[in-house]
Amino acid sequence: MLNITVAQLNYFVGDIEGNTRKMIDAARRAALDGAELVVFSELSLTGYYPGDLLDEPGFLNRVEAGLAALLEASREMPALHWVFGAPLQREGPGKKLHNALVVLAGGRQVAQYAKQLLPTYDVFDEHRHFSPGPDVARVLRIGTNQVGLMICEDGWNDEGQDYLVNPFARMADAAPDLIVSINASPSNVGKREQRHAVFGQASTRYGLPLLYVNQVGGQDQIVFDGASFAVEPGRGVTFEAERFVEHVSTLRFENGAFLARDGSALPPVNPKGLEPSAFYRAQIALGLRDYARRCGFRQAVVGSSGGIDSALTLVLAVDALGAENVEAITMPSSFSSAGSVDHSVQLCDNLGIRLHRHAIAELVEGYARGFEATFATPLRGLPLENLQARIRGTILMEHSNHFGHLLLTTGNKSEISVGYCTLYGDTNGGLGLLGDLYKTEVFALARHVNEVAGRELIPQAVIDKPPSAELAPGQQDTDSLPPYPVLDEILKIEIEGNRLPAAERAAAQAFVDRLVEQPEGQALVKRVRAMIARSEYKRRQSPPIVRVRSRAFGSGRQMPIAAFHV
The missing domain is CATH 3.60.110.10 (Carbon-nitrogen hydrolase)
Structure with a gap:
């Protein structure tokens, strides 16, 4: 014995x-x-x-x-x-x-x-x-x-x-x-x-x-x-x-x-672990809790757009640190929908956290005037869109610097994969909680949060509305990207491949195989591969993320920035 x-x-x-x-x-x-x-x-x-x-x-x-x-x-x-x-x-x-x-x-x-x-x-x-x-x-x-x-x-x-x-x-x-x-x-x-x-x-x-x-x-x-x-x-x-x-x-x-x-018998061990959403929630909360305390942070701040990514980030931050240690900032621009503020207010009321409002329309206009006066051309299109994200990122960093809060970035794995994010804007922060979750998994985890709570902790309208960066009139993510259920299956094969669990890999591979049977599907896969490759420089400069899947960006995927891609 x-x-x-x-x-x-x-x-x-x-x-x-x-x-x-x-x-x-x-x-x-x-x-x-x-x-x-x-x-x-x-x-x-x-x-x-x-x-x-x-x-x-x-x-x-x-x-x-x-x-x-x-x-x-x-x-x-x-x-x-x-x-x-x-x-x-x-x-x-x-x-x-x-x-x-x-x-x-x-x-x-x-x-x-x-x-x-x-x-x-x-x-x-x-x-x-x-x-x-x-x-x-x-x-x-x-x-x-x-x-x-x-x-x-x-x-x-x-x-x-x-x-x-x-x-x-x-x-x-x-x-x-x-x-x-x-x-x-x-x-x-x-x-x-x-x-x-x-x-x-x-x-x-x-x-x-x-x-x-x-x-x-x-x-x-x-x-x-x-x-x-x-x-x-x-x-x-x-x-x-x-x-x-x-x-x-x-x-x-x-x-x-x-x-x-x-000397008595041990209780039986359940062969089934946590289902994926419950697992993701527990792992991310522990990852944030230890990261924050070991880096000297007690509190966190999140930019609240009224969208699903920032909403879920706030929920996970409250899980890890407690509502009293989490703050949110809503930063509407002239392109923001009424829901971006209203949904942020409702979410923060549900979570019991403080929400600050810091409008950015005047700041954007001031930058645009200065740009045109200096360079003799109006600021429009993508530079104007990115300016809004960078102003928001600056405000969030001001808050972090002044109050000592850890800024949490809100990008998910789908967006990070293809570079659908603004460097020095929404990529600002000390840690990303969703950076190893595909967008479809973000939606699933948000629904799981509400199911566990037995109520709409995350407003259902946030889950239901089409994803949008709200940086231009009527903008939706699908203006620039394939629908997320399509994009995510391609990304799983391109990023994780053989490291996926067998059933998940089989399903993703079958989806992609059907897709490339048509010329437009072949072109789409090629386009996504190119977007992944072109975005490496952004990922290299982005905050660390909490790893939850078999292959995460960061030390788990080391790719050159300057490389020839077929």
Whole structure:
């Protein structure tokens, strides 16, 4: 029998002292529960991912101090083994660090393992700082149990498609009673189910129970959902920690099975996760909450156009920060509809947030007069449209600078993909909440918000009216773009492709295949591809976004600005 405490914690990258305190507190809870083993997540000492902080002078000295503090704390609990992640220095050619798993017990380091598979795809770039560990299995005896030790990516290659080495097979050869895997697995829609499938299949293939401990919390554009779990051969997932919150609990491992601490059966785990809209809402709220507090913001401000994007952004901001910490600004111009203000008023009343009115018509006219006086030509067309967006962006930044609020940009993935946004205007801000949601998903999430609320939290008129930037008379998004249900299916294939969940990819590919059967459909797809390519320079200068899908703009999609596109 082995009592194991799962320590699913929210770490702050670079705050080694704070992370150390969290780990010591959790270890003390584990000791009180009678645990022989407490398991933390990958790079828990530094938080994942420290990036080039690893190159900063003095950073590794702070890592050493953190290790020393954990070692000293472990003396207080001599019966408890601590498993956690940390960057450790190494000798020889190559990068001078290992992404390592460390085991402490009774004031001594009793084991160490270096991660073998270092991902460099999507949001990962571990080869930048780490050398891979040797192709060996690490097994440690704790009581009567042989415990195999593994780090995140090492368990994802059991099909042998991505790397030449398969640490899972090597571990199976060592025949442990149990595998413990420490992880920093970013969350996206469908990722929980993917983890369960990959590790459930490997567990059954090798006949090995496995405990998977993940971190939780937001870090820049990435969110970790926690959802730590235990899996047993043939039975699948038998335990799951809560999602999107810290979770510390003790399990009993006995005769190859995971039980509650008192030896009773664990409650069954629902194989179905959150439906997409509920998932998006929870993930974005956590991402904003952690981003704001870690960047020193308590409050946020949003430009309220009366449209669906700003409305949903305000709802999510209230979810994350509370209504008392969110403000909105409506900035009507001569082209704004009455609804742009009225709907903003109704929405903010529903949410209980303060709405400011700052009209911009006179500012626009002043700029237009100045332009014509200087350049001897009237300001009209696209420059006049963009001017309105840039004036609004300036007003929002004035508010942010003066009051110290975090400005949230409101662009969605569809608009960002094709550049339907104004640089230095509606792209201004510190964080984008909808930047990884296609417009059709924005509508779906808005409807979900109202369904959950049991009332029109977002006015139905906002959901029903045709999308418009309201920068010209009678303007609608479809004047410049294909209808969003068409555009979004094209974008899914062009941006995410094989990274889409299988069913979603099949549906999107079938839609595009039907589209290109006609010459006008072929031309449309070619046009959308060109718009995506031409807009890269805008995305490069835009705020970070909260990632919720399998491939998001930012570090997950690195494309050159100046490139030849077919």
